[in-house]
Structures are given as structure tokens and as C-alpha cells.
Amino acid sequence: MGRSSMPDVGSYVDLLIHDDAETTELISALSINVTEFFRDDGAFEALSEKIIRPLLRSKRETGGILRIWSAGCATGQETYTIAICLNEEMRRANMPEDMVASITGTDISASALAFARKGDYSELQVKNVPAYLLKRYFIKNESSYEINDLLRKRVRFMKEDLMETPKSKFFDAIICRNVLIYFSRPSHDEVIENLHESLRSGGFLMLGRTEALMGRVRTSFEMIDPENRIFVKVS
Numbered sequence: 001m002g003r004s005s006m007p008d009v010g011s012y013v014d015l016l017i018h019d020d021a022e023t024t025e026l027i028s029a030l031s032i033n034v035t036e037f038f039r040d041d042g043a044f045e046a047l048s049e050k051i052i053r054p055l056l057r058s059k060r061e062t063g064g065i066l067r068i069w070s071a072g073c074a075t076g077q078e079t080y081t082i083a084i085c086l087n088e089e090m091r092r093a094n095m096p097e098d099m100v101a102s103i104t105g106t107d108i109s110a111s112a113l114a115f116a117r118k119g120d121y122s123e124l125q126v127k128n129v130p131a132y133l134l135k136r137y138f139i140k141n142e143s144s145y146e147i148n149d150l151l152r153k154r155v156r157f158m159k160e161d162l163m164e165t166p167k168s169k170f171f172d173a174i175i176c177r178n179v180l181i182y183f184s185r186p187s188h189d190e191v192i193e194n195l196h197e198s199l200r201s202g203g204f205l206m207l208g209r210t211e212a213l214m215g216r217v218r219t220s221f222e223m224i225d226p227e228n229r230i231f232v233k234v235s
């Protein structure tokens, strides 16, 4: 309100109704975009072993595109970390790099998504990325590390509000970490229902380590890794 010189809440709400740019600014100011590459020790090993590996195995048998959704991806570090894990698992299994697999990163914050699309990170931001992976998936610039084409071609970013009807369905896995903690209980339940709808039967859901699965659809999930909050959607 101060920045836009609005005298009271009513005038500020009026401004929001008529000015999309102000709404975007407000969302950026309110959203907590804290994130990092390989956030939480061991979480991405679990992602590789318990989600990516079985999915690659079944896609190798049945064909089809492997589709992963990184929901609430902030500035992209989580999405690119998933892409690194996917690529490393494909190398491990001697699968061709051109195998069709896509990762969609979504967030409500337009400024966070712009950063994610740029894919250019400071030395401090890549501190958790092991040296051999930095070499394999980043281009070293003078004072930053840029995501290389191998990862870029697998990843796309889109603006999407998790409270709204999901735009895509039949994902093989949804990684939604450290997002639900910011929601009230009714909103949490709504988001979980949307994620449930977007996931194919037998697909995987991974939440953040401090997050719980609540609401009507929680019985449609079987927990397979309590520490890393990994669930499978049962039919």
C-alpha cells in the first residue's frame, strides 16, 4: 500500500482488481521462494531410487513419455535437481539421452519463474551441487553457473496456481516440497485434491520432510517412504 501510495485497504483492493501488474508484484512480495539445489540431505537419493528408477524401468517396458511435475518450484533449483537425477539414472541404466522425458516446473510467482527460465545461478546457489555434476550440467561463466542444454531441453516452466483446477493430468510423479506448509488446512486439502487429480494411478507424490498428507483423498495414497514423504496413488 505504501509503495503504491494507496491511503487504505479498500483503495488498494480496487487497484488490485484493475491492475494485473500490481497483483503480480503483490504475489512476488508475499511468496516465500526459499529453495536450493539438492535441498535436504538424502531426499534426492530417495527420489532417484524410489521414484525415478522404477518409472524408467516401467517406461522402458511399456514405452510412452515419462512426465514429472515440480509443483511450487520457486526459482528452479528443485526442477533442475530433478532433471539432473533423471539424467543420472538414465546414464546408470544405459538409456539413450533422447529418451522422451519431461519435467514441468510451476509456480504462482512470475518473477521466480523468470529467474528459473534464465537458469543462471551464483557460486553460492550451486554450493550443494557435487563438482562432477556441476561440470556435466552447467556452463561456467565469469561469476555464475548456467544450466546447459542437456537439462534445458527436458525442463519447461509455467505459471500455475495450485488452488485452481489443474491444467495437466496423468503425471507419473509430482514433487511438491515445502509448499503445503504455507497453506491453511482448507487450502491444503484443496491443493492435495488437485495434485491427486493430476497424478495417474500408481504415480508417485513426494512432499517436503515436514509436511503431512491430510484431507479426503489421503486414503488414496500409500506411504512408501515416511522419512522422505513419498506416496503412491492407489486406485
Ligand SMILES: C[S@@+](CC[C@H](N)C(=O)[O-])C[C@H]1O[C@@H](n2cnc3c(N)ncnc32)[C@H](O)[C@@H]1O
Binding pocket: 031, 032, 033, 034, 035, 036, 039, 071, 072, 073, 074, 075, 078, 106, 107, 108, 109, 112, 160, 161, 162, 163, 176, 177, 178, 179, 182, 208
Ligand atoms: C519455499 S518455496 C519451495 C520451493 C521448492 N519446492 C523447494 O522445496 O525448494 C514455496 C513456493 O511455493 C509457491 N507457491 C505458494 N503458493 C502457491 C500457489 N497457490 N500455487 C503455486 N505455487 C505457490 C511460492 O511462490 C514459492 O515459490
